[in-house]
Amino acid sequence: MAxxxxxxxxxxxxxxxxxTKPDKVVWIDGSKEQIDALTAEVTSLPDGxxxxxxxxxxxxxxxxxxxxxxxxxxxxxxxxTFICTSTKExxxxxxxxxxxxxxxxxxxxxxxxxxxGQTMYVIPYSMGPIGSxxxxxxxxxxxxxxxxxxxxxxxxxxxxxxxxxxxxSNDFVRGLHSKANVDPENRYIxxxxxxxxxxxxxxxxxxxxxxxxxxxxxxIASFQGKNEGWxxxxxxxxxxxxxxxxxxxxxxxxxxxCGKTNLAMLIPPEGYQKDGYKVFTVGDxxxxxxxxxxxxxxAINPENGFFGVAPGxxxxxxxxxxxxxxxxxxxxxxxxxxETNTVWWEKLDKNPPVDATEWKGAKVNGPEYxxxxxxxxxxxxxxxxxxxxxxxxxxEFNNPAGVPISAIIFGGRRASTTPLVYQSFDWTHGTYIGSxxxxxxxxxxxxxVGVLRHDPMAMKPFIGYNVGDYWAHWLEMGEKLGDKAPKIxxxxxxxxxxxxxxxxxxxxxxxxxxxxxxxxxxxxxxAEETAIGYLPKKGDINVEGIEDEVTPEIMDKLLAVDKxxxxxxxxxxxxxxxxxxxxxxxxxxxxxVAELDxxxxxxxx
Ligand code: OXD
Ligand code: MN
Numbered sequence: 001m002a003x004x005x006x007x008x009x010x011x012x013x014x015x016x017x018x019x020t021k022p023d024k025v026v027w028i029d030g031s032k033e034q035i036d037a038l039t040a041e042v043t044s045l046p047d048g049x050x051x052x053x054x055x056x057x058x059x060x061x062x063x064x065x066x067x068x069x070x071x072x073x074x075x076x077x078x079x080x081t082f083i084c085t086s087t088k089e090x091x092x093x094x095x096x097x098x099x100x101x102x103x104x105x106x107x108x109x110x111x112x113x114x115x116x117g118q119t120m121y122v123i124p125y126s127m128g129p130i131g132s133x134x135x136x137x138x139x140x141x142x143x144x145x146x147x148x149x150x151x152x153x154x155x156x157x158x159x160x161x162x163x164x165x166x167x168x169s170n171d172f173v174r175g176l177h178s179k180a181n182v183d184p185e186n187r188y189i190x191x192x193x194x195x196x197x198x199x200x201x202x203x204x205x206x207x208x209x210x211x212x213x214x215x216x217x218x219x220i221a222s223f224q225g226k227n228e229g230w231x232x233x234x235x236x237x238x239x240x241x242x243x244x245x246x247x248x249x250x251x252x253x254x255x256x257x258c259g260k261t262n263l264a265m266l267i268p269p270e271g272y273q274k275d276g277y278k279v280f281t282v283g284d285x286x287x288x289x290x291x292x293x294x295x296x297x298x299a300i301n302p303e304n305g306f307f308g309v310a311p312g313x314x315x316x317x318x319x320x321x322x323x324x325x326x327x328x329x330x331x332x333x334x335x336x337x338x339e340t341n342t343v344w345w346e347k348l349d350k351n352p353p354v355d356a357t358e359w360k361g362a363k364v365n366g367p368e369y370x371x372x373x374x375x376x377x378x379x380x381x382x383x384x385x386x387x388x389x390x391x392x393x394x395x396e397f398n399n400p401a402g403v404p405i406s407a408i409i410f411g412g413r414r415a416s417t418t419p420l421v422y423q424s425f426d427w428t429h430g431t432y433i434g435s436x437x438x439x440x441x442x443x444x445x446x447x448x449v450g451v452l453r454h455d456p457m458a459m460k461p462f463i464g465y466n467v468g469d470y471w472a473h474w475l476e477m478g479e480k481l482g483d484k485a486p487k488i489x490x491x492x493x494x495x496x497x498x499x500x501x502x503x504x505x506x507x508x509x510x511x512x513x514x515x516x517x518x519x520x521x522x523x524x525x526x527a528e529e530t531a532i533g534y535l536p537k538k539g540d541i542n543v544e545g546i547e548d549e550v551t552p553e554i555m556d557k558l559l560a561v562d563k564x565x566x567x568x569x570x571x572x573x574x575x576x577x578x579x580x581x582x583x584x585x586x587x588x589x590x591x592x593v594a595e596l597d598x599x600x601x602x603x604x605x
Contacts, residue, residue, distance in 0.1 A: 001027060002027060002122075003027045003029060003122075003124060003159045003162055004124070004162040004165065005167055006162065006165050006166065006167055006168070006169060006172075007167060007168060008168070008169070008170045008172070009139060009162075009165070009172065012139075012174055013025070013122055013139075013141065016120075016141050016176055017120060019108070019111050019112060020111050020112075020113065020114050020115040020120060020141075020143075020176075020178060021112075021113045021114075021115055021116050022115035022116070022118055022119055022120035022143065023115075023116070023117055023118060023119065024118075024119040024120070025119070025120045025122060026119055026120070026121050026122065027121075027122045027124075028121055028122060028123045028124065028148055028157060028158060029158050029159045030152070030157050030158015030159060030160065030161075031158070035148075035149070035152055038145050038148055038149065039053075039065065039149065041145060042145040042146065042149070043055050043065065050069075050070060050182065050204070051144065051145065051146065051179075051204075052067070053065045053066065053067045053145075053146060053149070053330075054066040054067070054336075056331070056341055056342060056343065057340055057341040057342050060340065060342055061326065061327065061329070061342060061343070062327045062328070063327050063328035063329070064325075064326075064327065064328065064329045064330070064331065064343075065149070065329075065330045065331070066330075066331045066332075066334070066336065066343065067146055067330065067331070067332050067333075068332070068333055068359060068360070068361055069182075069204050069205050069332060069333060070182050070204070071360050072182070072184045073182050073184070073187075073203050073204055073205045073208075074205055074333055074378050074380055075205060075207065075380045076189075076205070076207035076208060076214065076461070077184075077187055077189060077203070077208060078461050079096070080096075080187050080188055080189060081095075081096060081189040081190075081191075081461070082095070082096045082097065082098055082103060082188065082189070082190045082191065083095040083096070083097055083191050083193065083219065083464055083465070084097065084098055084099065084100040084103045084190060084191065084192050084193075085097070085100070085192075085193055085194060085465065086099075086100060086194060088585065089466065089585050090465055090466055091465065091466065092463075092465060092466030092467050092468065092469070092585060092586050092587075093466075093467065093580065093581055093584035093585050093586045094456075094460050094461075094463055094467045094586075095463070095464075095465075100192050100194070100195070103188075103190055103192075107188060107190065107199055107201065110180065110186055110188075110201055110202070111176070111178060111199075111201065114143075114178045114180050114201075115143045115178060118143045119143065120141055120142070120143060121141070121142050121143070121144075121145070121147070121148050122139065122141055123139065123140040123141070123142065123147075123148060123151050123157060124137065124138075124139050124157070124158065124159065124161040124162050125137070125138050125139070125140065125151055125155035125156060125157040125158075125161050125212055126138075126155065126156040126157075126160070126161040127155060127212055127216060127217050127221075127288075127302035127303070128156075128288065128300045128301075128302045128400075129156070129300065129398045129399070129400045130156050130160050130161060130163060130164070131163070131164060131400055132300060132400035132401070132402070133290075133400065133401075134230070134288050134290055134298070134300045134302075134400075134402055135300070135302070135400070136171070136172070136173065136216075136221070136224070136302075137161055137162070137164075137165055137171070137172040137173070138155075138161075138172060138173040138174075138175060138211065138212055138216050139172055139173070139174060139175065140175035140176075140177060140211045140212070141175065141176050141177065142175075142177040142178070142179075142209070143177075143178050143179060144177070144179050144204060144209065146204060146330075147177060147204075147209050147210065149330060150206060150210050150307075150330055150384050151210060151212060153304065153305040153328070153329075153330065153384045153385065153386050154210055154212060154213060154303055154304060154305045154307060154384060155212045155303065155304050155305075156304050170196075171196075172196070173196045173197070173198065173211075173216045173220055174195075174196060174197045174198070175197075175198040175199075175200070175211035175212075175215065175216065176197075176198070176199050176200070177199075177200040177201070177209050177211060178200075178201050178202075179202070179203065179204040179209070180201050180202045181202060182202055182203065182204055183202045184202070186201065186202045187201065187202040187203050187208075188200070188201050188202065189203070189208050189215065191215060191219045191220060191464060193219070193220055193223035193224075193464045193465065196220060196224075198211050198215045198216065198220065200215065205332075206307055206332065206382060206384070207307075210307065212302075212303070213285075213286070213303065213307065214461075214462055217232060217286045217288070217302045217303065218232055218233075218234060218286060218459070218462035218463075218464070219462055219463070219464035220464055221288065221302070221464075222459070222462065222463055222464045222465065222470065223464040223465050225288070225473070226465060226469065226470070226473045229290070229291075229477075229480070230288065230289060230290035230291075231287075231288070231289045231290070231473070231474075231477060232286070232287075232288050232302075233251065233253060233286070233287045233288075233289065233457065233459065234253050234285065234286060234457065234458045234459050234462055235251040235252055235253045235283075235285075235286065235287040235299075235408070235458075236251065236252050236260045236261070236263060236264035236281075236283055236284050236285065236287070237249065237250070237251050237264070237281075237282035237283040237287050237299050237301055237403065237405075238250055238252075238263065238264050238266070238279055238280065238281055238282060238394075239279070239280040239282060239394050239396065239403060240277065240278070240279055240280075240511075240514055240518055241276075241277065241278040241279075241280065242276075242277060242518070243275050243276035243277065247280070247403075248406045248407070248518045248521060248522075249282070249299065249403040249404060249405050249406060250405065250406065250407045250408070250409060250514065250517065250518075251287045251289070251299055251405055251407075251408050251409070251486075252264075252408070252409035252410070252411065252491075253408075253409070253410050253411075253434070253437065253457050253458040253459070254410075254411045254412060254437075254458055255412055255413070255437065255438075255439045255453070255455040255458045256458075257413070257439075258411060258412060258413050258439060258458075258493075258494075259493065259506070259507075260284055260285065261284040261285075261306065261308050261309075261313075261318065261321055262317060262318050262321075262507060263510060264281045264282075264283065264284040265279075265281050265284070265318055265320035265321055265390065265392055266279045266507070266508055266510060266511060266514075267279070267319065267320065267392075267508045268508060268511040269508050269509055269511055269512070269545055269546075270545065271542075271544050271545050272511050272515070277511070277515075278392075279392060279511070280392055280393070280394035280395070280396075281320070281387075281390055281392050281393055281394060281397075282299070282300075282301050282394045282396060282397055282403055283299075283300075283301025283303065284306050284308070285303065285306075285307070286301065286302055286303060287299045287300070287301065288300050288301075288302050288402075289402075289405060290402075291477075291480060291481060291484075292401065292402070292404065294404075294484075295481065295482070295484040296404045296405070296481075296484045297404070297405045297477075297481055297484070297485065297486055298401060298402035298403065298404055298405065299402050299403055299405050300399075300400075300402040300403075301387075301397070303387070304386070304387055305384060305385055305386045305387050306321070306324055306383070306384070306385050306387065306390070307382055307383075307384050308321055308324075308382060308383050308385065309379075309380060309381070309382060310325075310331065310334050310343075310345040310348075310377060310381045310382060310383050311345045311346040311347055311348075311375075311377055311379055311381060312346070312347045313325075313345070313347075313348070313383075314347055314348050314349065315349075316507075317347070317507065320390055320391050320392050321385075321390075323389065323390070323391050324383070324385040324386075324387075324389040324390050325383045325385050325389075326389070327389060328385075328386055328389065329383050329384060329385040329386075329389070330383070330384040331343045331381070331382070331383055331384075332381060332382045332383075332384070333359040333377065333378040333380070333381035333382065334359065334377040334378075334381040334382075334383075335352075335353070335356050335357060335358050335359055335366070335376035335377045336353075336356060336357040337353035337355070337356060338353070338355040338356065338357060338363070339353060339354075339355045340353075344356065344366070344376060344377065345376065345377035345381055346370075346375060346376065346377055346379075352366035352367050352369075352370055352376055353366045353376075354366055354367065356369065356376055358374065358375070358376050358377075359375070359376065359377050359378040359381060364376075405486045406486055406487065406518070406521040407486050407487050407488070407489055407517050407518070407520075407521050408430065408434075408486045408487070408488045408489070409488075409489045409490070409491055409517065410430075410433055410434050410437050410457065410458070410488070410489070410490045410491075411437070411490060411491040411492060411493070412437050412438050412439040412440075412455070412458075412492065412494075413439040413440055413492075413493075413494040414438070414439070414440055414450075414492050414494060414495070415440055415450055415494065415495065415496040415500075416495065416496070416562070416565060417562065417565040417566065417568075417569055418490065418492040418495070419492065419495075419532075419535060419558060419559045419560065419561060420491065420492060420493075420495065420504055420513060420536075420541070420558040420559060421489060421490070421491045421492075421513045421516060421517065421535070421536065421541075421559075422489065422490055422530070422532060422533040422534060422535045423487060423488070423489050423517075423520055423527065423533050423534040423535075424487070424488040424489070424490075424533050424534075425533060425534070427475075427478030427481070427485045427488065428475060428478060428591050428592075428595065429488070429533065429595055429598075430478075430487075430488025430489075431471060431474040431475055431478065431488075431591075431592065432592050432595035432596070433488060433490050433533075434456060434457040434474065434488070435456045435457070435471055435592055436454075436456070436569075436573055436576075437454075437455050437456055437457060437458055438452050438453055438454045438455060439452075439453050439455060440452055440453070452572070454576055454580065456470075456471070457470075457474075466585070466586060466587060467581060467586050468581060468582075468586040468587030468588050468589065469587055471588070471589050471592060472587065472589045475589055475591055487517075487520060487521055489517050489520075490533070491510075491513055493506045493510060494506075495557070495558055497557070503550075503554050503557060503558060504550070504558055505546060505549055505550070509546060512541055512542050512543065513541065515541075515542060516536050516540060516541055516542075519540075520534070525537075525540055526540075527540075530561050530602075531561060531563075531566065531599060531602035531603040531605075532561055532566060532599060532602075532603075535559055535561070536559060538552075538555075541555065541559075543555065563603055563604075566599070566603050567600070567603060567604070570596055570599055570600050570603070573596055574596060577592070577593060577596075
């Protein structure tokens, strides 16, 4: 039975049913009975069925399920992801583009009758706490129970999501997903931002099919944010509670594999814990931010769970994330320990299961398989875990008003050039710093130099419109926020010495950098004015307890601003703006080019 009398929802569902022709349509109300019944159905499928999910050891992992996707379908597919705006220019140089009508003509035959013999699930969901002025409604149509069960963790799913939609509102995002034949040649992840619509076909991997996440909460939402005066960003949100009980909220944007989930769930060093510092997680991947009544920028995490990378997660690297996965979690493409019917992944511990099933489904001897160079878990294997499982989840997680943001941090993986931390002079300079976010990959085998990958604001794969207009929107937001704007910082946990060793311990010790950032926001610490921004003065990064590792000489290296390297950095940014962006239809704001001139003048003064 339809769960809404919203005319636009009903008309669109009818239209998509006529196109995909399912045998049955089931509206997902979010009730436990319905979830239990779907779980029973999907776990009783025969082995070998690609949709099959498995029940794990219910004593050790209560409520946990396991699933393997097809080997050709294990990650987001950026080359098959499209932004279909009415002009190519509106999509800009960082997106694949096709004319919306042309794309629909191409995909309609693929969707025609694709759900024959199957059930279509209609999933109403809210991104953000239901009733929050920052939240938005989505409806995903899918033929996958795996999608329903994952959306149940990642979003506020079910009838309640329709509560505030009313009969005539058109403000909901239409997502159509079919796994179809999971055919990589016909796999498309397509966004029609002007129509609040997403079409995803021929994939069953989370990042391509949980349409609330990257597709809605970043690509569509960034477009909505530009038009409606708010921001959708690829940012974690954390709160640091100080000994006086006050909490400072910070967001941070890093490209993939730079430790967003780890920073979001950071455990402070012992000295900080003794002093009474606590870190709370509001989100690990996405922030929606809007000015509040007091003029400050407020953020919510639109998600309700964590879709985290499993390999590398362990008791040392991120005990809080590991704790999240102990109940009501869905594991995808990790390895199975057949003896205990539990899960395993690389770096979970030093004991790979002897009786193992690797991520493609073959029974193997774990230690031998690894010794031969195999991965038991796929490197992009995932856990889908409810946020409420997180031991350090913020008490403000469900606050409809969001949390006021004092600082925005950008960062990437840079072996040299970029110091451990620095602060922008102002919002415009901070926007420049965001536009310059990049990460290096090192060709370890040959010891070759790092290859720089630009990833502005860590949003390159997720900006739903012209990247230059996105930068302009950042500048406009700064103007609107004025002196209430968060301060903007850049961090680099990945600086190396001449021998390629990391010289900053990272992980929990990143708290020491957050401490400086918070003091800058509170106005309780001075800074060194340099050509690139404000840097910590000598002695202002607390190294108590790590003095042996981070000596004054190392700290000097961590905070060095090398004139030649920075001149090269500026030259590269000029090339990037002109060749990669402007020459390809991106509108680089003049204010950002002016920042390059200013940094260069200061460097060479
Ligand atoms: C990502 C993710 O790819 O969060 O950024 O999955
Ligand atoms: Mn992400």
